Amino acid sequence: MATRREELVSVASRLFAERGYHGTSMADLAEAMGVQKGSLYSLTQSKQELLVAITREGAASFHAALDAVPDDAGPLERIRLALRAHLGVVAAQVSAATVFTREWRFLDEPERSAFRAERRRYEERWSELLREAAERGALRSDLDAGAAVLLVLSAANWAYTWIVPGAETDELADRFFSILLDGVRGYATRPA
Amino acid sequence: MATRREELVSVASRLFAERGYHGTSMADLAEAMGVQKGSLYSLTQSKQELLVAITREGAASFHAALDAVPDDAGPLERIRLALRAHLGVVAAQVSAATVFTREWRFLDEPERSAFRAERRRYEERWSELLREAAERGALRSDLDAGAAVLLVLSAANWAYTWIVPGAETDELADRFFSILLDGVRGYATRPA
Numbered sequence: 001m002a003t004r005r006e007e008l009v010s011v012a013s014r015l016f017a018e019r020g021y022h023g024t025s026m027a028d029l030a031e032a033m034g035v036q037k038g039s040l041y042s043l044t045q046s047k048q049e050l051l052v053a054i055t056r057e058g059a060a061s062f063h064a065a066l067d068a069v070p071d072d073a074g075p076l077e078r079i080r081l082a083l084r085a086h087l088g089v090v091a092a093q094v095s096a097a098t099v100f101t102r103e104w105r106f107l108d109e110p111e112r113s114a115f116r117a118e119r120r121r122y123e124e125r126w127s128e129l130l131r132e133a134a135e136r137g138a139l140r141s142d143l144d145a146g147a148a149v150l151l152v153l154s155a156a157n158w159a160y161t162w163i164v165p166g167a168e169t170d171e172l173a174d175r176f177f178s179i180l181l182d183g184v185r186g187y188a189t190r191p192a
Numbered sequence: 193m194a195t196r197r198e199e200l201v202s203v204a205s206r207l208f209a210e211r212g213y214h215g216t217s218m219a220d221l222a223e224a225m226g227v228q229k230g231s232l233y234s235l236t237q238s239k240q241e242l243l244v245a246i247t248r249e250g251a252a253s254f255h256a257a258l259d260a261v262p263d264d265a266g267p268l269e270r271i272r273l274a275l276r277a278h279l280g281v282v283a284a285q286v287s288a289a290t291v292f293t294r295e296w297r298f299l300d301e302p303e304r305s306a307f308r309a310e311r312r313r314y315e316e317r318w319s320e321l322l323r324e325a326a327e328r329g330a331l332r333s334d335l336d337a338g339a340a341v342l343l344v345l346s347a348a349n350w351a352y353t354w355i356v357p358g359a360e361t362d363e364l365a366d367r368f369f370s371i372l373l374d375g376v377r378g379y380a381t382r383p384a
Binding site for chain 1: 211212213214215268294298322325329330331332333335336339340342343345346347349350351353354364367368370371372373374375376377378
C-alpha cells in the first residue's frame with residue numbers, strides 16, 4: 001500500500017502535469033490530499049522538494065527501462081526494445097513523465113544541472129545504441145546518426161502529450177521502429 | 193518598426209516561454225516593458241488575452257508556412273518542404289513556438305477548444321500530405337500512415353526544445369526527411 005508520502009508525490013505529479021508547477025500551490029496539494037495545509041509539512045518541506053523527487057524518480061525509471069534491454073539482443077532489436085521501454089515508462093506514469101519532460105525547467109540549482117546531466121546521459125545511451133548498430137554494419141553508411149537519435153528521442157519525448165495513461169504501447173513502438181528502420185518510401189520509388 | 197502592442201506580445205512570448213504562463217505576472221510583463229503596471233492595460237486587457245494572441249499568431253504562422261508549399265511539387269517533395277516549413281517557423285520564433293506548443297493548455301474556453309480545432313486541422317493537413325503520397329504510389333503499401341504522421345509531427349513539435357533561435361534549419365529538416373523516407377537500416381541488413 002502506498003504511504004502518505006508516496007500518495008503526495010503522485011498527487012503532485014498529477015497537479016503539476018495538469019496546472020503546471022507554478023500553477024499549483026501548497027494549498028492545492030493540501031486540498032487534493034484532503035488535509036490542512038499545515039499538515040503537508042510533515043510529508044514535504046516544499047513544492048520544490050516534490051519536483052525534485054518526481055524528476056529523480058522519472059530519470060531512474062527511464063534508465064531502469066533501458067537497463068532491462070538485453071545486452072545480447074541484436075543491435076537493431078535492442079533499438080526496438082529501447083523504444084518499447086521508453087514508451088512503456090511514459091504510459092505507466094503519464095503525469096510523472098509530463099512533469100519530467102516539461103516542468104523540470106523549474107528546478108532550482110543545483111538540481112536543474114543535475115537533471116540536465118542525467119538527461120544527457122540518457123541521450124548518450126541512445127546514441128550508443130545507434131553507434132553500436134552502425135559499427136556492426138546494421139545501419140546505412142551514409143546515415144546521420146545524430147539526426148536519427150534526435151528524431152527517435154523527439155518522438156519518444158513528445159509521447160507524454162498523446163499517450164493514454166496505462167495504454168499498451170508496444171505495438172505502436174514497433175510501428176515507429178518499423179518506420180525508423182525502413183522509412184516510408186515505396187520500393188517502386190526508391191532510387192536503384 | 194514594432195508598435196508597443198507588438199513589443200508586448202513579443203515580451204509576453206519570451207516570458208511565458210521562460211517562466212511558464214502561470215509563472216509570469218502582469219507585474220513581470222510591466223517590468224520587462226519598462227512601464228508601470230497600470231500602463232499595461234492600455235495595451236492588453238489581461239495575460240489571457242496575450243496568450244490568445246500568441247497562440248492564434250502561432251497557428252497562423254504554421255498554416256501559412258504549409259500554404260507556401262507548392263501544390264505542383266511531387267508528393268514526397270511536398271513532405272520535405274512541409275518539414276522545412278515547420279522547423280523554419282519554430283526557428284524564426286522559438287519563444288512563440290514554445291508557448292504555442294506548451295502553454296496553450298492554459299487558454300480558457302472557448303479559446304482552448306478553438307486552439308485544439310486549429311491544431312487538428314494542421315495535423316489533418318499533414319495526414320493529407322501522406323495520403324496523397326500513398327495514393328500516388330510513393331509510399332510503401334504496408335505503411336501505417338497514422339504512425340508516420342505521429343512520428344514526423346512529434347519530431348516537429350519537440351523541436352522548440354532544441355532549436356537555436358534564428359538557426360538555419362533546412363539542412364536538418366532534410367536529414368530528418370531522409371531518415372523518414374528511407375530509414376536507418378543498411379541495405380546489407382534489409383530483408384530481400
